[in-house]
Amino acid sequence: MQILLCMLTVLVATTAVAKPIAPKIFCDTYPDSGLCAGTLVTCSLCHTSTSPSHTAWNDFGNAVLGARDWETHFANDLPTALSLIEQDDSDGDTLDNISEILLGSLPADELSIPTVPDSPQGDPNPGYNVGGYDFLFAYRRVSIVYCGQSPSLKELDAIEGSDAAYNRLHDKLDACLQSGHWRNVVLDRMADPAIKPINFGTNWEWDYRLFRFVMTEGRDMRDLVSADYHVREAQPGVLTKIEGSVPNHNGVPCNKNDPGTCAFDEMCNTPKESDDGFCAYAAGRQPLEAEHRAGMLTTQWFHFFNTMFSALPRQTAAQAYRSWLDFDIARQEGLMPVSNEPLDVDGKGVDQAECAQCHSTLDPLSYVFASYNGIEAGGASVYDPSRPIRKGLWEEGNAPQSLLLGQPVETLQDWGAVAMASDPFKRKLALLFYQHAIGHDPRPEDLVEFTALWQSLPNDGFSANALNHRLIDLNAFGAL
C-alpha cells in the first residue's frame, strides 16, 4: 500500500512542473519573510532545474511536491502546500522551514542558516569593545572604506575615550564622502556592473559621471532612473549638470597642437585637413532630447552596448532590471510572469516552454525600450516611436502592454517611475553601499537591520550620504 502511495505521489508529482508564478505566490504567502524583503525568491528555492525536459527539485521542493496531491490550480494549491510543511526541516539543519523562511535563510540549503555564534566568554577584551559596537574599530573602517586610507595615530588618539566618539565617527564619514577616493574611485567601481564599459570608445564616461553626480552631495538617487540631464566634468572631480540638449561642442576654438584650451572632459575636434577646430566632449555625444530621458536608462552607451542590433531590446531591459532592481532574469530572479506572454513579437521562439519561463516576465519589460535606437542610423538611444513598427515588432496602434513589477508602463519614463517607487529599488541602492562597506551581502542574521536601512531611504530623501551615515551605525559595520 505504501509503495502504491509512493508511486502515486511520484506520478502525480511529475505533472506539477515548474511554474514561474511561484516566486510571487511564495512572497505573497510570506510577505514578512526575510527572503522577500524588497525582493523576490528565485526558482532555486525549490528547484535544482526548471528545464521542462528535466525539471528537478531540491529537498524543500520535493517536500512541497509531496505535501498534497496537486490539482489543476497551482496558484491556489501552493500556499496550502507550503503551510503543510512549515514545521518540517527539509535540509536537516535543525531549523524548521518556517523559521528559515521568516529569518531569510534557504530551507533547502543546510549551509544557509542564521548563525548564532557562541558568545564570547572571559575577561573584558583589553582593547576592543567585544560584544558591542566599537567606535575605534568603526572609525578605522570608515576611513579605509570611504577615504581609502587608514586613520593616523593622531586621529585615533583624539577619538579614544572621547565622549564625542559618535560625532567624530560621523564627521569622519562626512569628510570621506568628499574625498577624491570616494568620489572618483569607489563610485566609479561601484557603477561598473551597471555600465559595463569596454575598450571601444569612451562614451560610457557620460554614464559614470551621471552615476557619481547622483551619488554625491546628498542628491536624490532616484535620478538614476529619472534624470533628464547629463553631467560633465570640466575640471577633474568637479561635476556639473548639463540641462537640455548636449551640444556637439561648446564653441571654444582650439588648435590640435595646443589642446590645453579645452576642458578636462573635452578634446580638440578638428576637420580632416585642418589643425583648428572646436573643443568637443571627448566621450562623444548624447543625442536623446531631454523630454525622453530617464537617467541611466537612456544614455547612449546603455542602448549602444545592450540593444546593439536587436529589434526588441530584451537585454537592455534585463540589464536595467538587474542593475536597478537587483533582479537578474538570467538567474530566474524577479520572475513575475504576465499571462498570455511572451507574444514573441520578433519570432525568436521565446514562447517555447524552456524560454517562456523567463520571457513571460522579460518581454513585457522590454516593449517600452523598443522606441529607442540601438546601433542604427541616427545614433543609439535616439527616441523614435515608430521604431517598433519599422522593425516589424507590432503594427501601429497595436503595441503590446509593457509591464514592470506588475504595473503597466507606457514609456521608459514610466518604467523609471515605477522602478524608483518600488521596494526592490530601495533595496538595491542600499545593497550597493552595503556590499562596498561590509564586503558581502547581508547575512540572514543581519537582515532585519539591512531591511530597516533601505526602508529609511524615503525619510532621507534618497540621499546616498544619509544612507551611508545610517550604514556605519549598523552592527554589521561596527559591532564585534
Add this chain to the structure above:
Amino acid sequence: MTDQHNSRRNFLKGSGAALAALTALSRVPLARALESASNKPMPKRFLFTLTATGGANLTDSFLAVRESESANADALIVYPDTMVKSFPGTALRALDLPFAPQGVPGYRKYIGELQGCGYKQSTFVQKYAQYIAVMALENTSVNHGVAQKRALTGDGCNRGRTLAEHVSEKYGQDLILPNVNMAFSGYLESGSDANLPAYARNEVVGIPYLFAAGTDGMRGMKRALGGALDAAPQVGAELDRGRALMARARAARSDLEAASLFGQTFQCSSVREKLLALRNTKAAAVETDDLITKLMLFAQGELGINLNSFGLETSLLAAQTRAVVEPHPTTGAVINPALGWPNMVADPLVAQTCLAYLLAANGFTTSVTWGPTFSPQPAILDQEPPLAFDYSHQDHVAAQSAMWSRILDATDKLITLLQQTPTGEGDTMWDRSVIHLATDFGRDKERNAVGQDLAVDDVSTGHHLNNGAVVISPLIKGGVYGSVNPDTLYTSGFNPMTGQADANMTMRSHHIYSAICQALDAPFPGMTPMNGVFNG
C-alpha cells in the same frame, strides 16, 4: 612599455641578443626542457577552454556549405565550391578563402587591406580531423555576457558550475593553481555553486606575460632581503640568504599574529583564517615550486629587461613554448612589425596560450580558460579585428575568416605542444586533454541582400542562436554530429546515445557540457549521457 633608458634602438639591439638566446634555448627538445620543469605529477585530465569570443559561426568553418549545394545560394552566406574543402573519412569541412591583391576587393579584407593571419582551416582539419567533434547546438541567449556564461555552465545544468570549476574540483585538489582564467567578460565569471570547494574557484590572471612576477613574495624584486643596496638579490648566496631572512620574517609574523591583540581578538574571522592558511600552504608551495622561473616568459635582455640583474631566469620549457606559439603562422615572424616588440608581449593571445601550456605542463593546473577580448588591439589588427568574432556586425565574412584562422592557429600550436609532452606515465598530455572552443552563439545566415557579392560587399550579421560547438580531444570521437540544412544553414541535432543525426533533436548547452564532462570522466548529477560522441 620601456623604461626611461630604453630607446627603441637600444631595445632592438638588446632584443637581437635576447632573440638569439631564446632561439638557442628553443632548439632544446621539449622532453629535455621538461626535465628542468616542475617534477610534479601531471593532473589526470586537462581542460583547455579557448574562447572564440564574439560569436564563431560554424557554417563559416567546419560546417561550411557550397553554393552548388544550396537552393538559396544567392540569399545565404554560402561559398564558391572551390573554397569549401572536404576530406576523406570525415564530414568536417574547411573554408579556405583566397587572399586578394592590394587594391582589389576580397573575401578576407577588412578595415582596408587587412586579411587576417592566413592560417588555413584545411591545415587544421587535415592534421586533427579524428579529434574534432562538431556538435549542432542551439543557444539560448543572444546577449554576449549571458551567452558566454551559459556556454561555460551548460546553462546552469551542473549546480551553476562552470566546466572549469567542475573539472578543477575533480582533478585539482592537490594542485597549486587548479583553475586559471585569463578570459574576458562572461567567460571570466565564476559559476554560482556556493558549495564549490574554494580550491576549485577561478584564479584570475590579468597580464599573462607578467603573471610570473606575482608568484613570489620577494624574488626578482629590487631591494628585497639579502640583496645589495638598491639591487635585487642575485641567484646564489644572496638569494639563499634573502630566502632565509624572509622565512624568518614570516615566522616572526606568525608569532605576531598569535601575540597581538588584533590576532587574538579576531581569530574567529574566516577570511583572515583563509589568508593565513593560504600563506602557510599554497602560497608557500608556489614559491617552493619556483613558478617565477617556470612561468617566466621573458628572455634575458628582452625589452631591455635584465632578468639576471633581478635574480631571475627563464626556463627551458618557457623558451621552447614560445618557439612553438610565437611565430606568425605564415610569415614566421616573432617580432610584431607594428611595435617592434616580441609577439609574446604585443599579442595577448600568444602570451595566454604560452601560459596556459606552461601551467598545465608544470603540473600546476588542470583547467585554463583564455581567449581574445573585445578590445581593439592596434598592434595585431591585421590578425584580429576589433570585437573579435563580433566584428561580423560590420563584415561577417572577413571577421569570421580572420578569427577562425587565429583561433585555429593557437589551437594547433597548443596541440603540437601537448602531443610532444610526455606525462611521465607512458602517455602524453594530449592523451589526457580536451580543448573546448567555447563561443557565445552563431551569426545570422543570410546576406543583407539577395545576390550580394561576398567578395566585394561587407555583409553585416547579428547574433543567432543556431550554431554548433567544437570539442577537440583524443578522448572523443571526431566527426560532425547533427546536420546542416543547406537551404537555411540551420543546424539540427543528433541522438546523444547513437550520434546519428536527428532533425527533431535540439541540442542545448547542457549536451555539450555533458559531453565534455564525459570525456574528462567527471560526471555530475543530471548529466546527459552522450555515448554517441565516443568510440566504442
Add this chain to the structure above:
Amino acid sequence: MKRRTLIDRLPWALVVALAIATALTLNGCTGCQTHTPAIDVTDTGDTQDGADSDTDDGDTPDGAPDGTPDGRPDSDDLPPIDVDPPNACIPAGEGPSFQVSARADLRWKRVHALKNDLLTAMELTEAEACQELGLALPGICFNIVHLVPLGGNDPVGAAMYRPITEPTVTTALAIDRVTTAACGKRVDEDTLAQQAGELGNVFHHMDLTAEAIEVGTPGLQAQIDELYRRFLARSPTDAEVQIVLQLAAPLDGTPVSARDFAKAACFTIATTTEFAFH
C-alpha cells in the same frame, strides 16, 4: 565564523564519551578488552549520587542497577557535565583569557587602501614604491600586475566588472611582494641618506649603514615602535617588540646587516593581518 552544528551544541566531554562508546561498539568490541569482560566507560563528571568515578556498570543515581556492562552509557549515568563554555569559536580551555569577537566579520583591505597605507607609512610615491622587472610604467604594480590579486578590477580592458570576493593564492604573495618593494625602497633610500650624512625619513632611529647588528644594538626598539605607529597606528607591546627584535639576531651563524633587519622588521609588521584587514 564557525557555524554551530548539532555537535557544537553538545557539551564537549559528552561528545568525547559518545565518540569513544560509538567507536568501541562499531569495532564490535563490546566487552573484548584485554583485562576484563566488562567495559567501563568512566563518567567524566559528577553523578547525582555524589560519586565521581561512576562507571557504566548499571549505576543509577538512586543506586539501583539499570543497565548492562555493554560499554554504552546508560542515559541516567550521564549527568550534566560542568565545563567552561567556549569563548566565541574557541573551544573552552583554549585561547586567551579575555573575550574574543564572535562576529569577527573582518574586511580585506583592497588595493587602493593597501597602496595608500603603504605609501603613507613609507613616505613614498607610487612610482617610487614598486616596479616590476624595472618596467617604469605608471601603476605597474598596483594597477597592472597585482591589481586583481590585491582585490581590484579592470573594467575596460578585461571587462572584469567585479573584483574577486576573497583572497586567493596570489593575493597572499602579492601582499608580500608589494610590501617587500615599499619597505625595501624606503630602507635603501634612508641608507643612502645616512651615507650622505642625513637621518632618513623613516628609519632614522637606527644606523642603517651598520653591516652587522645584534638584538641589543641601540635604536632598534625605537625603530620597531616607529614602524608600529606608522603601519598600525599604535605602539607595540613588549612581547611584540621582542618578537620583532629577534630578527636582529644572527641567522645561521651570520650576523644580520642593519638594512636587512630594517626590511625584515618592516615586512613583518606591514604584512600582519592587522594591517591587511579591518
